Amino acid sequence: MTAKELAEKLHEIARAGTLAAARHLAPELQPLVDAYNAGEINLAELRERAADVFAANEARIDFIVKTQRRMAQSLGQLAAQTPGQVARYPAWRLVRGGTRMVPRNDWLRRWVAAGSATGWQGACRDDFVALKSSPIWAALGQGAGGFKDAIGNPFPPFAFGSGMTWERVSRAECDALGLVEEEADNG
Amino acid sequence: MADITVDIDTPQLDAISRRLEPSARAELHREIAAEISETVRGHLRRYALTHHATASRLGARPTGNLEDARVDAASDSSGATVTVAALGIRRALGPLEIRPRNKSALTIPVAAIAYGRTVAYLRNSGIDVFRPKGKNYLATTEGKGKEAKVVPLYILAKRATLKHEPDLLPTREALAANALEAARDYIMEGAA
Structure with a gap:
């Protein structure tokens, strides 16, 4: 497999992962997670606002949000893989x-x-x-x-x-x- | 938005880019964006592992703000941009003054239970939060009767300044050097 082919394969994983990630998250939390990901609100504000819309305790909210956020990080990393990155x-x-x-x-x-x-x-x-x-x-x-x-x-x-x-x-x-x-x- | 962009264009990079056709220039910029985003990502990860001063001092669980920072890369034939989104990231470039939004004062946590939690959240969790008369902090009560004591939770402040943390990001020189290396590899790969 060439570096270019592997980079493309990693992009495909990222595309498939993005769809899968969307299924994990409670949809009502999505706007808050987006705001948190963008650095517009901090974790304290997210917890407060999530508790208003999502019937779950802090541990579960954190769990969902952080899992989703880390998945997004990895997906972004995979999508950004280039032939040069894979080769080096x-x-x-x-x-x-x-x-x-x-x-x-x-x-x-x-x-x-x-x-x-x-x-x-x-x-x-x-x-x-x-x-x-x-x-x-x-x-x-x-x-x-x-x-x-x-x-x-x-x-x-x-x-x-x-x-x-x-x-x-x-x-x-x-x-x-x-x-x-x-x-x-x-x- | 809590994000920053650092310009790392150098005469050498500019010289390499100018010699290329637009499509090749776009590929070059994509390689540079990927290199810089990976460099920044790795740097933030290592930084986050060793910088939890406030959480450690309070005995609280870190919020993971830096650990969860989003690093995005974008590029085209005209250039490459790497964006880092995390609250407070701008303190990498200089002191950062923060002021309350939609409230009369900032609430700065001074107890583990308050760290990463708002006043409203604590109250909704059943914790009594009040401002002792004449004091500039919010507190709760622990214990009952004669053994009850007031425990400060948040200090109230009109503004706070986060100190400059230049080590929060790689230096501009380090990023420029990485970008140049990626550019040279791209050129060499094309020449092979």
């Missing part, structure tokens, strides 16, 4: 994106389960790094290994309430990690 940064590393009062400590198990389920194609066994084309990302999102809190997307957040995200990994680091890409077709 062929992989992602799973990293912590936000602090948690009680963080999950099972990401190694999740990674190993997802890697085992996909034959470690394009993925490192001893680092949370995998090529952007690796099927491990979809397996992680599907909860490989029996994790029932998986959201079902091949992009962060991979589990409900998760603060994990991904960051790009340079070609030089991929080479050092021994991650091998499929031969590119330059035709």
Whole structure:
């Protein structure tokens, strides 16, 4: 797969993800989430106004809003992938994106389960790094290994309430990690 | 809107862009926008992990404002724009004065339970919030009878100034250098 083809594939994931994301969110919260995403209101105001229109406690409101917001972040990131970005940064590393009062400590198990389920194609066994084309990302999102809190997307957040995200990994680091890409077709 | 745009055009980037046909220039700008948006995104993520001074001081859960910041990239043949939307992001460029909107005063939380929550929200949650006579803060009561004590929740202020936080974003020089590297890679890839 060429860099251009992979970038297009990532765009397709973003398009499909956008439709799926729209189904997750309670529609009555959408205007408030949009305002929060745009930085027009803060979380305190969102909680107050959401409580007026959505019969749920703070924990549930936060849960929906933050999940939706993080999905939007990932979708924007995927949609912005270019052939140049894919060529210079062929992989992602799973990293912590936000602090948690009680963080999950099972990401190694999740990674190993997802890697085992996909034959470690394009993925490192001893680092949370995998090529952007690796099927491990979809397996992680599907909860490989029996994790029932998986959201079902091949992009962060991979589990409900998760603060994990991904960051790009340079070609030089991929080479050092021994991650091998499929031969590119330059035709 | 709580967003900012930083101009990173340089003579070198301009020189590269001018030599290209419009369609190639659009592709170049798209590459630059993607590079800058990823750079900013990564920077904000790392910054958010280590900057929760207020929440930490109060023993409260961070709101995740920076962690959830939206970074959008847009481009065409005339240029590239990366927009960062997050409350208070403008303090990356200088001190930021905030004033109350539709209220007579700002409510600055000084207790964990007040952090990330409005007065109305606390009251709707069943928490009594009142202004002690002669005081410039809002409070609640904990305990009953003789053991009851007044616990400050919010300080009232007409305005507040958020200090300049230049480290909130990558420097202009770093962004320009990243943009130039992306531009050179684009040119080299085209020449290959």
